[in-house]
Amino acid sequence: MTRDEFLDRLGKLLACLPADQVEETRQFYAEAIADRMEDGMTEEEAVAAMGAPGAVAEAILDGLPAVPRAIAKTRRRSTALLWVLAIAGSPVWLPLLLAFAAIAITVYLCIWILALCVWIVTVAIGGVGVVELVFAVSGIVIGHVPYVLASAGVGLAFLGAALLMGAGAWTVSKQIARLSARWAQKAVSPFWNDRGKGPDSGFPAAPGKDCGARRSGGVRTARGMRLAISNE
Amino acid sequence: MTSIKKTYLAVAGGLVAAGIVLAGIGFIASGCNLAVFGTQIDLRDDTVVLGGVTVDDPTGLPLIEQLAAVGEVDTAGIAAPAAPEAPSRPGSGGDNSPARS
Amino acid sequence: MKRGFLEACVLAAVCGEESYGYRIVEDVPASMGLTESTLYPLLKRLEKAGCITVRTAEHNGRLRKYYRITEAGRERIEEFLAAWPSVQEIYRYVEEAQS
Numbered sequence: 001m002t003r004d005e006f007l008d009r010l011g012k013l014l015a016c017l018p019a020d021q022v023e024e025t026r027q028f029y030a031e032a033i034a035d036r037m038e039d040g041m042t043e044e045e046a047v048a049a050m051g052a053p054g055a056v057a058e059a060i061l062d063g064l065p066a067v068p069r070a071i072a073k074t075r076r077r078s079t080a081l082l083w084v085l086a087i088a089g090s091p092v093w094l095p096l097l098l099a100f101a102a103i104a105i106t107v108y109l110c111i112w113i114l115a116l117c118v119w120i121v122t123v124a125i126g127g128v129g130v131v132e133l134v135f136a137v138s139g140i141v142i143g144h145v146p147y148v149l150a151s152a153g154v155g156l157a158f159l160g161a162a163l164l165m166g167a168g169a170w171t172v173s174k175q176i177a178r179l180s181a182r183w184a185q186k187a188v189s190p191f192w193n194d195r196g197k198g199p200d201s202g203f204p205a206a207p208g209k210d211c212g213a214r215r216s217g218g219v220r221t222a223r224g225m226r227l228a229i230s231n232e
Numbered sequence: 233m234t235s236i237k238k239t240y241l242a243v244a245g246g247l248v249a250a251g252i253v254l255a256g257i258g259f260i261a262s263g264c265n266l267a268v269f270g271t272q273i274d275l276r277d278d279t280v281v282l283g284g285v286t287v288d289d290p291t292g293l294p295l296i297e298q299l300a301a302v303g304e305v306d307t308a309g310i311a312a313p314a315a316p317e318a319p320s321r322p323g324s325g326g327d328n329s330p331a332r333s
Numbered sequence: 334m335k336r337g338f339l340e341a342c343v344l345a346a347v348c349g350e351e352s353y354g355y356r357i358v359e360d361v362p363a364s365m366g367l368t369e370s371t372l373y374p375l376l377k378r379l380e381k382a383g384c385i386t387v388r389t390a391e392h393n394g395r396l397r398k399y400y401r402i403t404e405a406g407r408e409r410i411e412e413f414l415a416a417w418p419s420v421q422e423i424y425r426y427v428e429e430a431q432s
Contacts, residue, residue, distance in 0.1 A: 028354065029373075032355055032358075049368075059374060060374055063374035135271050138295070139283065142285065144283050144285050146261040146268045147258065147285070149258030153257070153258055157250075157251025157255065160244045160248035
């Protein structure tokens with residue numbers, strides 16, 4: 001098989017993909033064949049080293065997320081078949097898709113409402129603290145010393161508690177942000193997949209990473225392994 | 233942990249501790265009377281009770297003065313809507329329903 | 334698991350100076366069995382994840398793509414290396430079960 005034959009065949013097999021993606025793939029293989037020929041192989045040998053065009057196309061399609069892969073593979077058999085399946089199956093897949101979207105959005109909202117609740121409680125406690133301090137001022141006006149002390153004490157304690165809860169709420173919000181990002185990633189994974197990113201990407205790295213790797217070997221190891229296995 | 237975070241937590245913890253101590257002192261100074269923690273503003277008869285002491289004139293007391301000025305909200309004119317009349321059962325003749333008998 | 338190994342090998346192949354497709358295939362240990370059809374999706378994935386950068390340059394009158402590792406890619410290698418003790422542990426477990 002010549003280089004052009006190989007590339008044409010590959011282009012045909014990948015016709016289900018966007019044109020720019022097909023062109024990029026063809027360029028990659030053209031470059032690989034040219035590099036091998038430059039290294040002393042004949043054109044025939046270089047093309048043979050790429051493997052069968054069918055296997056090459058299969059490997060590229062396997063890298064796609066589940067839904068586009070299924071669409072691409074069906075389209076490869078026949079575009080008409082894809083349309084027939086899409087229309088005939090619409091009473092099934094359309095409600096399923098809508099339900100999936102509704103659940104995904106609801107879970108996402110619930111996660112953030114949880115964070116909002118924590119902040120509302122924090123602000124409410126802070127508000128109580130401020131009102132108690134205002135009452136303490138009233139106590140000064142009427143000259144009721146024990147009331148001033150008690151109100152100021154309760155006010156300060158509530159303000160302090162609000163600050164502590166604020167720190168907790170901040171931590172919770174950060175965790176929730178991670179959770180929601182992970183959820184969003186999971187929700188879109190059947191349609192659009194950033195598999196290269198790995199399960200922990202997009203999140204701020206722990207400070208002192210280098211020594212952390214040695215200190216908490218167990219955790220890091222577990223993460224690394226998960227990365228390796230999840231890519232399998 | 234950064235020093236800012238440490239300071240923040242120290243301030244918050246200090247506030248809570250100081251507050252509890254102050255409140256404790258106030259409680260003891262009042263003769264261990266729980267009413268010292270109470271603040272009561274009754275808009276019906278404009279009584280203001282701060283820590284068990286009735287205040288005759290709330291003028292000059294921040295927030296409490298404003299609250300007292302709100303006055304009583306007149307709810308006398310608002311009546312619960314009357315329940316809709318139950319529709320009469322068609323065919324008032326023989327009543328076979330066991331629940332009704 | 335092999336995919337994780339391949340990923341680390343490809344990152345290692347571009348972590349010194351920049352490299353191109355055919356040279357990566359040649360540089361990676363033969364036991365990994367890396368071919369262009371495996372390399373292409375892997376490079377796309379690594380590029381999308383920001384682990385490598387790509388630039389196109391002219392070579393002998395044609396265009397060739399050169400790949401270079403990024404900071405995120407180096408972190409990925411570190412993560413891979415940190416996983417080594419657990420891989421050893423699994424190896425030992427299997428080895429002991431065999432004997």
